[in-house]
Amino acid sequence: MALSLGQIVESLGGRLIGDPQHLIQKLAPLDTAQADALSFLSNPKYQSQLATTQAGCVIVSPAVADATDARTALIVAANPYHYFARLTQLWRQHTRVSDEPLVHPSAVIHPQAHVDATARIGPLCVVERGAHIGANTWLKSGVTVGEDCRIGERCIVHAGVVIGADGFGFALFEGRWEKIEQLGAVRIGNDVEIGANTCIDRGALDDTVIEDGVKLDNLVQIGHNVHVGANTAMAGCAGVAGSARIGANCTVGGGAVVLGHLQLADGVHISAASVVMRSIRQPGQYSGVFPIDDNASWEKNAATLRQLHRLRDRIKSLESALESQKK
Template sequence: MPMDAVEATASSRGGVPLAELVQALGGQLEGCAARRVQRLAALADADEHGLSFVAHPRYQAQLQASRAGAVIASPALAPQVLQRPDPPPGGWAAWVVPDPYATFAAVTRWWRAHVQPRPAWRGVHPSAWIDPGARVDAEAHVGPFAVIEAGATVEAGAEIGAHAHVQARAHVGPGTRLGAHVVLGYDCRIGARGIVHGGTVIGADGFGFAPVPHEGGRRWDKIEQLGAVRIGDDVEIGANCCIDRGALGDTVLEDGVKLDNLIQIGHNVRVGRHTAMAGCVGIAGSARIGAFCTLGGGAIVLGHLELADHVHISAASVVMRSILQPGQYSGIFPIDDNRAWEKNAATLRQLHALRERLKVLERRTAP
C-alpha cells in the first residue's frame, strides 16, 4: 500500500502515541514522552511527526541533520538523538533499544497491522467462485473474482486476493496472504503466515522435455510434471515469481525463505530454511540450496548443484559447481565461445599460483 495512504490514516487519528509503540514492542523512551508519530520515514525525509531509526555510528552526520521527532537508537547513540540542535516544541524523543534495525522492522509490522486500512471486502466477496468441494474457513477472506477449486483448503485468517486462483487440492495455511492474480497450482501447499505478492505462479509445469530426432534435427517431447510444490511457514515470495512443480518429487521451500520479485525456481529445487534471494535470481532444476544462504540480484545456480548452509553468492554471479563450504563467493566472467571460455577460465583459476611463482623468480633475479 502507498505510504501516503498510511500517513493519511495516521494523521486522521492525530498520530500514534510513541509511548504506545514502546509499550507494545519494548525498549525505553527518553526525551519527549508525549510525542506522537504520524509516519515512518528515513532520517533524511522525516519531520517532527516522523519516526526513524539509526543503527550504526557511521550515520551520525545524517542523524544530526535529521528533523525526525523520534528516533529508534542504541544506548550509545541515544544521547546524540536528544542533543540535536533546534528541537521542536516538547523536544526530541529517543526510543532506546539494543537492536534499532530489528525494532524498526517490528514497528513496520505493527504499523501495517494497526494503521494500514484493510481491504473493503471481508469474508467471501460475492463475485468469488468457490467449488462446493472446497473447504474455506469461516475466518478466511476471499477477494473479488477469486477462484477456489474442488478439494482446496483455505485455513483461518488466510486472505485470497482479487482474481487469485487456488487450484484443486491446493492448501493455504492459516494467516497466509495470496495477492492479486496469484496462482497456487493443484496439489501445492503453502504453510502459515506466508505472503505471496501479486502475479506469482506457484506450481507451473517445470521445464522438462525429451529430445527426439526429427527431420534432420530434433523436437522436444513434453515430460509431464507430476510432482507439486511444498512451501513452509513464514515464507514471503515477491511479485511475478515462478516456482515450478517437481517432475516426480516436489519442489520445496523450507520455513522462513524470502524471495524478491522476478525469481525463477526450477523443478525439484530445494531451498533451505531462512535463505533469502534478491531480484532476478534463477535456480535451475534439481539444485539444492542450503539454509541461511543469500543470493544477490541476478545470480544464477545451474541445475543439480548443491550449496552448503551459510553460502553467500554475490550479485550477477553464475554458480557452475557445487559449493560445499560456507562463505562468500563471487564470479563474473564474459561470455565467449565455449572452448575459448573454458581455456580462459582454467587459466584464471591458476593466476594466483602463477603470481606467487613470478614473485619468487623476481626475488631470485633481483640485483
C-alpha cells in the first residue's frame, strides 16, 4: 500500500510543497516517522520538531508553513488535525479488504428486524425483532441490538455492545424488588460511534435517546431514559444514571459518573473520574477528584478531611477570640 503525495492532495485538497511523486507507505507520529511516512503538526508547541523530523512529508498550517525552513515536504492545510483525520480515512479506504458479505452468516437476525441493504452486520451479532439498522451502519462482532431499538445511518458499533437491555427498574415492596418491565426502546441517531462492551439500556416507558454525532468510548453505561445531546463525547468507563439529560457538545471524561435525573447544559465538560451530583446549568469545565499523593501523605490528609467541618469551627473560634481581644 502506497500513495504518492500527489494522489493525496488530489483526494483531500491542501497545498503541496514538495515532490508529488514521493511515495508514502505509512502514517506515523512526527518523532518516529521516516522518509516513507507522512506525519502532521497540529500543536504549534511541537513546531521545533519540524527541524529534526525524518518524515517524508508533514501536514502543517499556513502559519507554520510560512515560519519554517524545514526541508521536508509539506502539505499546507487550514486545519492540519482535521486533514490528518481525513487522511486516515483515505488510508483505511485503500487498505481495507472487504471480501466478507455485508451480513455475516453467523449473525442472528430476526426476520422482523429491518436491516438496511447497505448496513454491515458482523459475526455473531444479534438483531432482535423490530430492531432497525440504518444505511451504512456497521455492527462489528458480537453486538446485540434489542427489540424495537433503532440505529441511524453511518453508525459504528464496536464488539460486545449491548443496546436495549432492560433498564434497572424495580419497585421495593415488602423488602423485595418487584420488576418494572422496561417498555421503552433505544433510539440512536446518525453518525454515532459506540465503543466495545458499552451498554445502552432501553427506557422504562419512553425511549432512551442518543442524538446524532454522539461518540461513546468502551465500557460506558447509559441508563434508561437518558438523553444524550448531539455531538457529545464520553470517554471509557463513564456512567450515566437513569433519566439524566446531557446537553449537546458536552464531553464526559473517563470513569466520570452522572447521577440520575440530572441535567447538563450544552457545552458542559466533566473531567475524568468526576461525579456529577447536581444539575449543571452553565457551560464550562467541571472537576471533582481527590488529588493523588504518596500513600502516607494521602492517609494523613484523608484522616484530617474527615474532621474538616470541625476544623472550620476551630478557625471560627480563633477568629472570634482574636476579635474579642481587639475590643
